[in-house]
Amino acid sequence: LISMLESEQSLPSETSDGQRIRLMINTGLAVEMSGSPVARIDGVGLYRTEVPFMMHQRFPGEQEQARLYREQLAGFAPLPVVMRTLDIGGDKSLPYFPIEEDNAFLGWRGLRVTLDHPEVLMVQLRAMLRAAEGLDNLRILLPMVTTFEEVETVSRLLDRALEELREEGLKVQRPLLGIMIEVPAVIYQLEAFAGCVDFFSVGSNDLTQYLLAVDRGNARVSALYDAFQPAVLRALAQIARDSRRLGVPVSVCGELAGDPVGALLLVGMGYRVLSMNAPNLSRVRAAIRRASLSGVRELVDEALSQESLVQTRALIFERMEAWE
Numbered sequence: 001l002i003s004m005l006e007s008e009q010s011l012p013s014e015t016s017d018g019q020r021i022r023l024m025i026n027t028g029l030a031v032e033m034s035g036s037p038v039a040r041i042d043g044v045g046l047y048r049t050e051v052p053f054m055m056h057q058r059f060p061g062e063q064e065q066a067r068l069y070r071e072q073l074a075g076f077a078p079l080p081v082v083m084r085t086l087d088i089g090g091d092k093s094l095p096y097f098p099i100e101e102d103n104a105f106l107g108w109r110g111l112r113v114t115l116d117h118p119e120v121l122m123v124q125l126r127a128m129l130r131a132a133e134g135l136d137n138l139r140i141l142l143p144m145v146t147t148f149e150e151v152e153t154v155s156r157l158l159d160r161a162l163e164e165l166r167e168e169g170l171k172v173q174r175p176l177l178g179i180m181i182e183v184p185a186v187i188y189q190l191e192a193f194a195g196c197v198d199f200f201s202v203g204s205n206d207l208t209q210y211l212l213a214v215d216r217g218n219a220r221v222s223a224l225y226d227a228f229q230p231a232v233l234r235a236l237a238q239i240a241r242d243s244r245r246l247g248v249p250v251s252v253c254g255e256l257a258g259d260p261v262g263a264l265l266l267v268g269m270g271y272r273v274l275s276m277n278a279p280n281l282s283r284v285r286a287a288i289r290r291a292s293l294s295g296v297r298e299l300v301d302e303a304l305s306q307e308s309l310v311q312t313r314a315l316i317f318e319r320m321e322a323w324e
C-alpha cells in the first residue's frame with residue numbers, strides 16, 4: 001500500500017471528476033524543508049516561525065531570521081510560502097521568554113504577545129521582507145487574531161517596515177497578508193476582516209479547542225476534542241461559504257486537513273487548498289484521487305445534518321464503505 005501511495009505522489013491531486021485541490025505542506029523544522037523530493041506540492045501553507053525561535057538561546061536577530069526565511073523562500077520558489085508570525089503562548093514557550101499564566105490558551109498568545117512587543121514583531125517583519133527581496137512568493141500570516149483592529153495595527157507596522165527597508169535601498173514589495181481563523185469570534189466578522197486582509201487560513205486545531213471549550217492538550221477531556229463534532233463541521237462549512245461569497249481565498253492548515261476523511265469533508269465544503277504535515281500528503285492525495293466532488297458534497301450535506309459525533313462518524317464510515 002505504501003509503495004502504491006508513493007507512486008501516486010507525482011500525480012495531480014484532483015478528484016475523480018476533475019476538481020483540482022492544492023496540497024501544501026506545514027514546515028518549521030529544517031529537516032522537512034524540501035519535503036519529499038518526488039511529491040507534487042503547491043507550496044508551504046504554514047511555516048511555523050516559532051519552531052526556529054525555540055531552537056535558539058535568545059531572540060534571533062534580523063539577519064539571522066532573514067537567513068532562515070530566505071532558505072524557505074528560495075527553497076520553494078516560485079511556489080508560495082506562507083510564513084506565520086511568532087505564535088508563542090498557550091502550549092508553546094521560548095526558554096528565554098517564559099510565559100506563565102493561568103488559562104494560557106485564553107491568555108497572552110500569538111499576535112497578542114507580538115503586538116505588546118512591537119520591537120519583536122518589527123524585527124520579524126523586516127527579516128521576512130529582507131528575505132523576500134527579488135522573490136515574490138512570501139505571504140504573511142497572523143496567528144490568534146481576535147479583532148480587525150489588531151490586523152490594522154500590523155498592517156501599519158508592515159508599511160513602516162517596507163518603508164525602512166526601501167530607504168536602505170532594498171527592492172521589497174508588499175506581500176499578501178492573511179489571518180488564521182482560529183478564534184471563533186472571527187467567524188462572525190469575516191466581512192470586516194475581508195476588508196483588511198488578502199487571505200484566510202483556518203487553524204482547525206485551535207478552532208476546535210475554542211469552539212468546544214476543550215483544552216487541546218488535556219487528556220481528561222480529549223474525547224470531546226474532535227473536529228468532527230457537529231458544531232465544528234458547521235463552523236468550517238460556514239467559513240468556506242462566507243469566504244467564497246466575500247471573494248477571499250481560504251485554506252485549512254490544521255490537522256484536519258492532513259486526515260484523509262477530514263480532507264474529503266473539507267473539499268466537500270468548498271475548500272480547495274489544504275496544508276498538512278508532509279508525511280500526510282500521500283494518503284490525502286490518494287483519498288482525493290479516489291473521491292468525486294459530487295460524492296463528497298453529498299456526504300457533507302448529510303454529515304452537516306447530524307446532531308452527534310457518533311452519528312456523524314457512523315454516517316461517514318457507512319457512506320465511504322459504499323464507495324469502495
Ligand code: PEP
Pocket residue numbers: 046048087182202203204205206207253254255
Ligand atoms: C491550528 O491552530 O490549527 C494551527 C494550524 O496552528 P497551531 O497548531 O500551530 O496552533
Ligand code: MG
Pocket residue numbers: 143182203205206
Ligand atoms: Mg493555532
